[in-house]
Amino acid sequence: MDTPPPPFEALADLTKDPGTLERAKLLTDALNAVPDLQKWLRQLRQQDVLALHEAGMSYTDIAPHLGVKPERASGIARGASRSTNPGGSGRRTKAPGPAEPDGP
Incomplete structure (x- = not known):
């Protein structure tokens, strides 16, 4: 693959200058x-x-557009993550809410 998949075409600059320490560092930082x-x-x-849900769209209507089931669309709205806790309990974690703006 010579170019990144959509929607990451903007990262194509990382394909320039192969075999350099600068590129290796940029790729490491990106990863x-x-x-x-x-x-x-x-x-x-x-x-x-x-x-979308607050505007009146149901999770049943939202879900197919995201390629998920309505229950998952509801979970996304709640911030539920499909990843498990690092401690290995197997329970779902809640993704943090919208980021707070930086200080003054």
């Missing part, structure tokens, strides 16, 4: 930031599902 990216994307999706 290390993936969990933060996932967290941010989940928060944005949660906000959208909440807004």
Whole structure:
């Protein structure tokens, strides 16, 4: 694969200058930031599902557009994550709510 999959085409600059320490460092930084990216994307999706539901759309109507069942759409709105706790209890975790803005 020469280019990143949609919607990550903007990362294509990371394909420049193969075999350099600079690129290796940029790729390492990008890989290390993936969990933060996932967290941010989940928060944005949660906000959208909440807004759609508050506007009158049912989870049954929302779900097919996300490729999930209505119960999962409801869970997304609540911030429920499908990942398990790092401690291994197997219980679902709740994703944090929208990020608080930084200080003044």
